[in-house]
Amino acid sequence: MHLPSALCACAWLLRELHMDLQSALCALRSLLGGVSARALPGVLHTLRGDAFEDLFQCNEDAVLRNIAGELREALPAEAMLSSEHQAMQKMQQSFEPTVHVDSFLYEDTLIDQLCEEGRMSRHYCLSCGSQQTAPLGFISHSFSLVELKFLFQHALPDLSGKTLVDIGSRLGAVLFGGFLYSSAAQLIGVEMNAEFCELQGKIINKYHFNDRIQVLHADICTQASLLQDADVIVLNNVFEYFLDEDAQISAWTFINSCVCKMGALLVTVPALEESLGKLQTGIDLNHWVEEVQLDYNVYLGADTDSEALQNIHLYRVR
């Protein structure tokens, strides 16, 4: 085998065959045995470098990265809008100095690059002028590309014929990821912020996503029938930073009363126990759902952050 075909074969093997580590290493060894002596040093060199990572990028990743680039252009660096008064206020009350870095818009490699260029920092100064620094808290309001791949390619079952509702769809990351990485029949976002709805609408039209994606500008508490009929409901850090405590309690109580179709799936970040543990909702979690155990031990490219993946939880309605 020559160099390009050997590398493509390695990438295909690792991506498509879903092997465990030992079998993958065995298969790789035997594959490398078939590489010509002239090509072998080049193959081994490339396997160790970034170019090999690029072979894992598929068309869908490229489309999502393109969308992220367009949204970065359209938004301020923190990807927050001045119309998000309540969210802004809540962040200012945060104890730890925190920056908003939207993981869908800014992948780790891009953050590293911006830090190197001095346009972003992962640290803040403890006493002005000194060398003492501490890590900044990062808050993301969207799933990253890696989290979306994990969600649609590993965590959720085949979604053919199913309807997914993303509560608080914001930039549309879940909807676009679901369009590209799953066969879901309908992907419906509900977002209370009008400007974000408009932004999602522009992307949906531009990329011709209209046949499977729809965005509703609404408070989720007005969408009973949508929730009753949904097969998958996504709640990614949805209320904590955006609603006061009473409104969070009302929203969770409403969702609990509507989402009762047996077998419907809930995807949440963080765990339901954590979100509800802070609130007096009276929801009996064990009666409502059972948790589906996920395998977080997956490789989805150099940006795979298994800690972040472990915040994603899946539940089935009883």
Ligand SMILES: C[S@@+](CC[C@H](N)C(=O)[O-])C[C@H]1O[C@@H](n2cnc3c(N)ncnc32)[C@H](O)[C@@H]1O
């Ligand atoms: C953390 S973002 C979730 C982003 C997106 N689902 C994702 O995973 O990439 C939460 C969004 O929920 C919206 N939101 C909060 N409460 C809501 C409500 N009651 N109804 C509709 N949207 C809501 C906020 O405006 C915010 O844009």
